[in-house]
Amino acid sequence: MTMQDAAQKKTAGAVALNSANLAKLPSGISVPSFDRKKLKCGIVHMSVGGFHRSHQALYIHDLLSKQPGDWMICGVGLMKNDLDNVNALKDQDVLYSVLERSAGQDVLKICGGIGEILHAPSDPSAVLKRLMDDAVKILSLTITEKGYCYNQKGDLDLNNPGIQNDLKNLDAPVTGIGYVVSALSMRRKAGMKPFTVMSCDNLPGNGHLTQKLVLQFAEQVDADLAKWIKAEVSFPNAMVDRITPVTTPEIVSIVENKFDVKDAWPVVCEDFRQWVLEDKFCNGRPALESVGVQLVPDVEPYEKMKVRLLNGSHSALSYISYLMGYRRVDLAMADPLIAKFVRTYMDKDVTPCVPNVPGIDLTAYKDKLIERFANPAIGDQVQRLAEDGSQKIPNAILPCIRYALENKASIKFAALALAAWFRYLEGTDEEKQPIEIKDPAKEKMQARVKASPRDPSGVLAIEEIFSDVGTKQELIRAVTDALESLYTKGARKTLQEYLG
16 A cells, blocks of 8 residues: 555545644644644755654644744755655645654654755755745755765765766756755855755765765856855754654554544654754754754764764664564664663763763763664664665764774674675675665675675775765674674574573
8 A cells, every 4th residue: 555545545524634624633742732724934944854753843833833933944855756745745735744653653744844845956046046036044955875976085976876967057056065065155246145955865974074075066057156156145054863764554553543643644753853953053043952952063973973872773683683584673672682782882982982971971872872762653664774774884884984994993793784784785684585685886895795795894995975985894703703603593593692
């Protein structure tokens, strides 16, 4: 059953979600209390997926509920395959439901933080026109690691087809970076103030990286434009956190059958959320601190803590769990062996390279992560965590390995995580069932894995993923030992031996 099928399924009493029907929704469901038609969009956001709708857009909804103002969001779908979801939201007056799930209860909220939605591939001029609106003070991004179009050195990839297109067709860009530079160029020519560019992706120093890539693109277009952007535009760093699984037809059915709300594209998430944001805006900002956002002068400690402990642990648990036959994260974490592996990985291999974080009890933070991973109501998919390892692991796991090698600390469990990844890349689990690998570097990695399954040196030598860390003999030996154990003894026996 597709999500559309689930949304069309008739249920007695279910109310179609749109502005006219808000008053008809069952009592107990929170709905927007502000007049959405009277508020302007002060933020343009690319791209409107599940995480943005469960996180930033909901914070804005909460803010407008307390202090109505011109901070609505204009969402932009950047990909061609975003069209169905964009149209689904348009049909609902850009309203959608947020299903927050904990072990104890489900809570449904109707989010009204997004006031408009556009599909960039269908009409790039409409997006640029919106970005030229003086009311727009912020352009925010959740375009995933791939969307930033950078190479292994962290520079703009001038060979990227999207970047090449945008350099030649700045009036009809296809990448997020292209839209940023095109709109800023137009604002500069018009004598307008720029907007702040706010990355909300899980990238180390996401603001710094975005600024670097934007400036490199701008330099290809106009050196004076690049100088203006550097002098006038703010790129705050941010750390964002909320586990948000993919919306499945089952979630659509739960929203309809349990809450009597017909929503073609609800979002499901845990009941925890966090946003730490550098207070650095060039053209004003909403009072996000009033709804729980931490505005700080330096995001880096929070970001390193989150990316290395949460995202790194997600990757570490995903591959070994998949090999052991688990497909849901909570079921994997219910296995004491996997739960112990995750906590040991955090304590032994990650914690030493996490800086002191103001106001954070690191032990309590790790306890909360284990609780969140094990949340049975979320039912997050192991496969989702395993996707795009070549993009995630360099940011989340390799910095810990580099630190450990330089400081003679443990890489034992990180090496096991890498070995499980390489074993996963072979394409079958321990029951010989095929694995669908989703990764931009899939072909290159799989070719090396299959050429020499028990020798990880070939994969570790892929410089654009592992940099010079992959050439370190201590790491090669540790991954080789772990990989040999996985092949000869299996994942469960290997974990037992590694955990003593």
